[in-house]
Amino acid sequence: NAGVTQTPKFQVLKTGxxxxxxxxxxxxxxxxxxYRQDPGMGLRLIYYSASEGTTDKGEVxxxxxxxxxxxxxxxxxxxxxxPSQTSVYFCASSVxxxxxxxxxxxxxxxxxxx
Amino acid sequence: AxxxxxxxPEMSVQEAETVTLSCTYDTSxxxxxxxxxxxxxxxxxxxVIRQEAYKQQxxxxxxxxxxxxxxxxxxxxxxxxxxxxxxxxxxxxxxxAMNRDxxxxxxxxxxxxxxx
Numbered sequence: 001n002a003g004v005t006q007t008p009k010f011q012v013l014k015t016g017x018x019x020x021x022x023x024x025x026x027x028x029x030x031x032x033x034x035y036r037q038d039p040g041m042g043l044r045l046i047y048y049s050a051s052e053g054t055t056d057k058g059e060v061x062x063x064x065x066x067x068x069x070x071x072x073x074x075x076x077x078x079x080x081x082x083p084s085q086t087s088v089y090f091c092a093s094s095v096x097x098x099x100x101x102x103x104x105x106x107x108x109x110x111x112x113x114x
Numbered sequence: 115a116x117x118x119x120x121x122x123p124e125m126s127v128q129e130a131e132t133v134t135l136s137c138t139y140d141t142s143x144x145x146x147x148x149x150x151x152x153x154x155x156x157x158x159x160x161x162v163i164r165q166e167a168y169k170q171q172x173x174x175x176x177x178x179x180x181x182x183x184x185x186x187x188x189x190x191x192x193x194x195x196x197x198x199x200x201x202x203x204x205x206x207x208x209x210x211a212m213n214r215d216x217x218x219x220x221x222x223x224x225x226x227x228x229x230x
Contacts, residue, residue, distance in 0.1 A: 031216050040123070042205060042222040050216070058217070088157065094216060102149075103218055105159035 002026055006091050006106035013081045013113045021076040021109050023091030031094045032074035033058075033103065034066060036087040043090065049074055081113045116141045118208050120221035127196045128229050134181075135191045135224045137206030144168075145211040148182070148189045149218070153203040162204070165189065167211070193226075201228045 004025045013019055025032065030051050035043040035058075045058030049068040063085060065077045074093075078085055088110050092103040117140045127133035139148070150162040165173045165182050172180050177197075181190045193200055206221040 033217075040222060043220040045217060048217060090159065092159075102161055102164070103159075108157045 004091055004093055004104050004106035006089075006109050008109060009107065010110050011112070013078075013111065015082060015113060017081050018077065018079050019081065019111075020078075021089055021091075021111075022073070023075065023106060024073045025091075025093040025104070026072065027093060027104065028071070029093035029095055029104070030071070032068065033092040033094075034064075034074070034076045035090045035092065036060065036085075037090060037108075038087050046076065046089075078111075081111075083113045085111065086113045087111060116143070116146075116208050116210065116219050118206050118219050118221035120204075120206055120224050122224045123222075124225045124227065126227040126229055127193075129196055129198060131196055132192060132194045133196055133226065135193075135204050135206075135226065137189045137191070137221060139187050139189065139206070139208050141187070141208065141210075143210055143212050147209045147211060148180075149207040149209070150178070150180070150189075150191045151205045151207060151220075152200075153205065153223075154199075154201070159205075163191065196228050198228050198230065200226060202226060 007022045033048040034046040044060050047066040049055045052071045067075045088108050091106040094103045119138045146167045148165045152160045152162045163175045177194045179192045203223045205223045208219045
């Protein structure tokens with residue numbers, strides 16, 4: 001049971017390049033989330049998916065797209081990377097309407113856009 | 115909209131001493147959940163403790179306990195007998211029990227240093 005996995009762990013892009021961050025969970029969770037973490041800003045929600053086939057915008061969706069490929073996988077795509085997207089990205093998953101909705105987090109991806 | 119405020123960006127405590135991290139939140143809802151997450155240098159987010167708003171009894175997990183003051187909208191974390199492994203960023207978080215979505219709102223974090 002690996003929990004939530006993310007690839008890659010580190011990435012450096014040039015402005016304008018595109019890339020996809022991958023996330024997968026093996027806990028049979030319905031809900032999945034993408035956050036970004038910046039110094040002094042805490043975790044901010046980019047997109048989330050309540051179930052396979054559905055996605056919704058979070059607090060900071062501009063410049064990102066997501067795909068909920070199946071129940072296990074939720075990818076985040078940067079179509080044209082900008083320096084403002086330099087950040088640490090976390091994927092998380094949870095059981096919806098679970099008593100506490102505890103979210104389980106992946107190890108994060110550190111992205112630098114030059 | 116709900117907000118979570120952690121007013122202490124950084125704190126330091128001597129090893130074996132007790133430290134309290136502050137958190138306040140703003141909501142008009144009566145039913146919700148509160149969490150403290152720990153993020154060590156490895157970046158992994160770890161749930162430390164959680165509290166249900168309708169429970170008056172403060173949650174406790176080993177050396178970690180909370181002081182939940184619902185009327186004051188305050189949710190502080192107390193760490194007793196601080197250990198070097200407690201050094202981390204700590205995030206306070208809120209989740210509504212009434213909304214259809216399951217989003218969690220995080221504070222900006224408090225970095226805790228443990229002095230040997």
